[in-house]
Amino acid sequence: MTSPRLPFMSLVPGDDAPAVKQAIDRVIARGWFVLGPEVEAFEREFAAASGAARAVGVGTGTDAIALILRALGIGAGDEVITTPLSAAYSALAIMMAGARPVFADIDSQRLTIDPDRVAALVGPRTRAILPVHVYGQPADMTAIARVAARFRLAVVEDCCQAHLATEAGRPVGTIGVAGAFSFYPTKNLGALGDGGAVVTNDGALADRIARLRNGGQTDRYHHQEPGINSRLDEMQAAILRARLPLLRAWTERRRTLAARYRERLAAAAVAVPPERDAGHVYHLFVVRSGARADLQAHLRAHGVETLIHYPVPIPRQPALAGVDPAECPEAARACAEVLSLPLHPALRVEQIDDVAATVRTFAHRGRES
Numbered sequence: 165m166t167s168p169r170l171p172f173m174s175l176v177p178g179d180d181a182p183a184v185k186q187a188i189d190r191v192i193a194r195g196w197f198v199l200g201p202e203v204e205a206f207e208r209e210f211a212a213a214s215g216a217a218r219a220v221g222v223g224t225g226t227d228a229i230a231l232i233l234r235a236l237g238i239g240a241g242d243e244v245i246t247t248p249l250s251a252a253y254s255a256l257a258i259m260m261a262g263a264r265p266v267f268a269d270i271d272s273q274r275l276t277i278d279p280d281r282v283a284a285l286v287g288p289r290t291r292a293i294l295p296v297h298v299y300g301q302p303a304d305m306t307a308i309a310r311v312a313a314r315f316r317l318a319v320v321e322d323c324c325q326a327h328l329a330t331e332a333g334r335p336v337g338t339i340g341v342a343g344a345f346s347f348y349p350t351k352n353l354g355a356l357g358d359g360g361a362v363v364t365n366d367g368a369l370a371d372r373i374a375r376l377r378n379g380g381q382t383d384r385y386h387h388q389e390p391g392i393n394s395r396l397d398e399m400q401a402a403i404l405r406a407r408l409p410l411l412r413a414w415t416e417r418r419r420t421l422a423a424r425y426r427e428r429l430a431a432a433a434v435a436v437p438p439e440r441d442a443g444h445v446y447h448l449f450v451v452r453s454g455a456r457a458d459l460q461a462h463l464r465a466h467g468v469e470t471l472i473h474y475p476v477p478i479p480r481q482p483a484l485a486g487v488d489p490a491e492c493p494e495a496a497r498a499c500a501e502v503l504s505l506p507l508h509p510a511l512r513v514e515q516i517d518d519v520a521a522t523v524r525t526f527a528h529r530g531r532e533s
């Protein structure tokens with residue numbers, strides 16, 4: 165296939181390229197590559213941008229989740245309730261910490277974990293809830309916090325798709341005990357490689373995670389507890405510092421383009437995500453269609469690249485066979501219908517209109533479920 169007229173995304177730096185190159189040069193000139201001044205500065209700057217007291221840079225978003233759970237003392241024999249509709253890493257991180265993921269089905273409208281189903285699954289081994297703000301749509305944290313308080317559970321937020329998102333005006337990552345962020349290149353704030361961070365208002369928890377990410381060392385070569393090696397490197401931290409000042413404008417741009425999609429797709433034979441409040445940061449713009457395969461083929465034939473997030477509910481992944489055989493019919497239905505349209509800050513409004521027009525020409529051929 166020739167390259168699409170409208171690719172799903174481009175990871176080549178644009179307006180930010182000069183600042184990114186300058187950041188890389190600065191790190192090379194300094195000759196300090198792991199746990200140095202760039203990481204320290206980024207931790208301060210990212211905490212401030214996220215509305216949290218502390219941030220701790222780590223190797224990946226997956227590690228961020230696993231390290232929070234470990235720092236909370238959650239591991240073997242414990243259960244963590246999470247969503248079946250996410251990147252599988254959400255659940256894999258729970259398993260990395262030694263605990264068992266238990267899947268509560270999603271709310272069919274919001275597509276995030278259903279708080280009533282969470283409450284129904286709490287058992288004697290349940291220690292925490294891991295909601296995922298999937299696609300950039302915050303989960304119903306008010307209801308989740310109520311369930312957590314009732315059963316004395318920790319809430320750990322997977323914010324890997326939700327940089328700067330808010331729920332009822334509160335920044336994600338600060339509503340529960342801690343939030344995990346990823347800076348994988350495709351995320352709303354991406355590095356030029358892997359990266360992640362934990363944010364929290366709990367200073368002691370931040371200190372413990374800072375130790376655990378570095379082998380459990382207190383002082384150099386003195387290991388207090390068995391940690392892992394999961395550090396954000398200086399190069400990625402410097403690149404993230406160059407990009408962080410642009411994140412708010414990028415997020416506004418995503419929201420503007422999403423609003424344009426919603427307007428242009430109002431009459432199309434697809435279901436578009438409803439706008440609840442200003443909290444959604446549109447990591448992805450996900451429509452639903454009962455004729456998804458045909459819709460995706462139609463768009464591909466017209467040069468529009470789309471992706472599916474995600475084709476399989478996490479508990480149906482072979483890697484999780486036997487972990488929790490939850491059925492999760494709402495998640496299964498979503499996985500059969502969701503389609504992610506191109507959406508990133510560098511897209512022009514005319515390109516959004518172009519994609520939307522192509523979706524509309526499918527209207528007479530496909531039928532919404």
Ligand SMILES: *Cc1c(COP(=O)(O)O)cnc(C)c1O
Pocket residue numbers: 223224225226227250251253254296298322324325345346347348358359360
């Ligand atoms: C990307 C992502 C992760 C994992 O982040 P990595 O940095 O790739 O380890 C976890 N959860 C969600 C929802 C993600 O989108």
